[in-house]
Amino acid sequence: MHVHELNPKKTVITMVIFVVVIIAGLLTLTNPRLKYALTPEQTVLLTVSDDGGITPEKLELMLTGSTEKVEIIDIRNHYEFARGHIPGARNISAVELLEKDNIEWLKDLQEKGFTVVIYGKNQMQANGPWMVFRQIGFSNVHVLLGGYQYYLAYKNHETQNYSPCKADFNYAEVAKVSVTSGEDNNQPAKKTTIVRRKKKGGAVAGGC
Amino acid sequence: MNKNYLFLAILMILLAAGLLLVPERQNYQQIKPEKLMWDITQTSRFVTVDQVAQMIIEGDPTLELIDIRPAKDFEAFSLTNAINIPLDSLMKPDYQDYFGIEDMNVVFYGNSDIKADQAWVISKRMGYNSIYVMQGGLNCWIRKIIQPVEPEESASQEEFDLYQFRKGACAFFTGTKVEAPDAGKTGIKVVKRKKGTAVAGGC
Numbered sequence: 001m002h003v004h005e006l007n008p009k010k011t012v013i014t015m016v017i018f019v020v021v022i023i024a025g026l027l028t029l030t031n032p033r034l035k036y037a038l039t040p041e042q043t044v045l046l047t048v049s050d051d052g053g054i055t056p057e058k059l060e061l062m063l064t065g066s067t068e069k070v071e072i073i074d075i076r077n078h079y080e081f082a083r084g085h086i087p088g089a090r091n092i093s094a095v096e097l098l099e100k101d102n103i104e105w106l107k108d109l110q111e112k113g114f115t116v117v118i119y120g121k122n123q124m125q126a127n128g129p130w131m132v133f134r135q136i137g138f139s140n141v142h143v144l145l146g147g148y149q150y151y152l153a154y155k156n157h158e159t160q161n162y163s164p165c166k167a168d169f170n171y172a173e174v175a176k177v178s179v180t181s182g183e184d185n186n187q188p189a190k191k192t193t194i195v196r197r198k199k200k201g202g203a204v205a206g207g208c
Numbered sequence: 209m210n211k212n213y214l215f216l217a218i219l220m221i222l223l224a225a226g227l228l229l230v231p232e233r234q235n236y237q238q239i240k241p242e243k244l245m246w247d248i249t250q251t252s253r254f255v256t257v258d259q260v261a262q263m264i265i266e267g268d269p270t271l272e273l274i275d276i277r278p279a280k281d282f283e284a285f286s287l288t289n290a291i292n293i294p295l296d297s298l299m300k301p302d303y304q305d306y307f308g309i310e311d312m313n314v315v316f317y318g319n320s321d322i323k324a325d326q327a328w329v330i331s332k333r334m335g336y337n338s339i340y341v342m343q344g345g346l347n348c349w350i351r352k353i354i355q356p357v358e359p360e361e362s363a364s365q366e367e368f369d370l371y372q373f374r375k376g377a378c379a380f381f382t383g384t385k386v387e388a389p390d391a392g393k394t395g396i397k398v399v400k401r402k403k404g405t406a407v408a409g410g411c
Contacts, residue, residue, distance in 0.1 A: 008212070015216060022223050034241040040330055041299045047326040048296045095249055098242050127322055128248035131329045136241050164322035168347040171285035175354045178383045 034098065037137030046134055052164040053130070053143030054117055056154035062115065063088070069114040073097070075129060076121055076148070086119070086144075086151060094118075094129035106133075110140050119144035119151070123164050237335040244333050253328065254343040255315055257352050257411075258370065261377040264288045272312045273342075276327045277319060287317065287349070288381075295323055298330060307336045317342035317349075348411035353377050 038046065054062075062068040072089040074081050081091040096102060109116060118133075118141060120126040126143045133141040144151060146162045153160060239247075247253070263271040264287070273290035275282050282292040293303045295318075307314065314331070316324035316339070324341045331339050344351075351357075356374035359367040378384060 011212070019219060019223070026226055032240060036238065036241065036333075040334060043330050043333075044296060044298050047323065047330070050326070052322070093249075095242075095245055098245055123322055124325060127325050128329050129245065131326060132241055132245050132248065135333070165319050167281075167319040169350045171346055171350065174350055175285065175382055177381070 033100070034103070034136050036135050038135045043131065043135055047131075052123065052162075053126075053145040055145050056151045059086075059117060059144060059151075069112065071109055071114050071116045072144075073116060073118045074120075074148070075118055075126060080121065080148075084152075085148070089119075094132075097129070098132075106138055106141075110138060114140060116141045117144050118142070120147050122147040122149055123162075127164075238333055239335055244329070247332055248329065253340055254321075255340045256343055257349045258373065258377075260287070260315060260317075260342055260349075261353050261374075261381075265377060265380050270311055270313050272306070272309070272314045274306065274314055274316050274327070275318070276316055276324055281319075285346075287346075290317075293327075295327055298327055307331060307334075307339075312338065314339045315342050316340070318345050320345040320347055344411035351411055354382065 059070075059072075062070045072086055074085050074089040074091045075094045075097070076085075076091070077093065078091060081089075085091065092102060097106070106116065116133075116138070118126050118130060120129075123143070123146050125147060130141060130143045145164075146153075150160070150162055260271070260273070262268075271289075273287050275286050275290045275292045276295045276298070277292075278294050279292060282290075282294075286292065291306060293306065297303060314336070316327045316331075318324045321341055321343055324345060328339055328341045342349075353374055356371055356378060359371055
């Protein structure tokens with residue numbers, strides 16, 4: 001006699017538990033609230049075409065123009081915001097902006113054709129958050145170039161030409177290795193080829 | 209055949225069919241946007257140029273510098289033992305082997321730190337840990353390591369120690385002679401930073 005026939009009740013109970021677990025697993029497979037709208041490859045393309053964002057001049061134009069729908073968000077902490085901020089800006093931190101209500105608000109703004117400009121104290125602070133918003137599908141979010149400190153410089157008429165990836169020096173010139181006297185100065189520094197150990201790819205890694 | 213077994217078999221087939229309908233998971237373990245945003249607000253992902261200089265000088269084997277600038281910029285100048293992965297090629301399959309190596313600390317750098325940070329965000333989304341950004345980039349490397357500014361006389365001991373370290377590091381990287389620490393120098397050289405560096409990007 002088969003064991004299942006010997007203990008039919010036990011079999012049924014085990015079976016039911018097993019099925020319930022699977023169904024529970026399938027049901028709790030919820031859709032995540034925030035989903036990526038851009039693949040990593042598309043995000044790379046985004047960074048390549050990124051020029052750093054909206055200049056303070058452009059922001060002023062947008063604010064004074066009557067047709068532009070602009071929402072400014074200051075992502076610094078409340079203390080910094082209280083000390084000084086762009087007029088009309090809302091103070092919401094980057095992490096808070098991802099909360100349910102704020103996302104609903106951002107979606108609403110996007111539908112209505114608003115441009116959302118986020119800024120931090122400098123370019124860096126808003127850089128990462130901007131990337132997250134773009135990746136989850138908010139294509140109307142932009143960074144204020146240079147952040148609040150650049151905006152202040154602009155308002156004080158200290159015009160500077162800030163670019164987020166400009167080389168401020170000719171590195172090869174400035175950091176060149178000075179050869180000791182006696183050697184031929186025209187000889188280019190020998191570039192030693194360093195063998196970088198890459199991860200062994202593929203299924204069969206072997207005993208490297 | 210036993211009816212129970214038939215019932216069980218049908219149920220299993222139905223569940224298997226149900227599993228087929230489950231949305232396909234991607235190959236890489238992406239992290240959720242909320243977690244990514246949280247990680248972005250952590251400043252522990254930055255390393256200073258001083259820390260990088262120290263690691264290079266000490267020959268730290270865990271340091272993996274990744275230069276995200278175009279190839280011709282990398283050819284013109286790069287940090288010691290840095291690997292070139294231009295930002296636009298970050299997701300190429302060939303380069304994926306450089307990430308996720310056990311115990312290695314990947315440090316992204318560029319002219320400044322903005323593009324390096326963007327590379328960091330994408331890598332972080334892919335689930336890689338032990339990735340960092342060199343704060344200020346090469347612009348800061350030059351300002352601090354290659355052209356260190358002597359602190360004013362009223363500066364703290366730490367600042368003077370840091371300045372000595374940077375002068376030593378400069379000598380290491382460029383081969384210039386290190387001046388002996390001035391014991392009785394009376395002249396105070398006050399070098400004011402040009403105003404233009406207000407947005408120097410966290411150097």
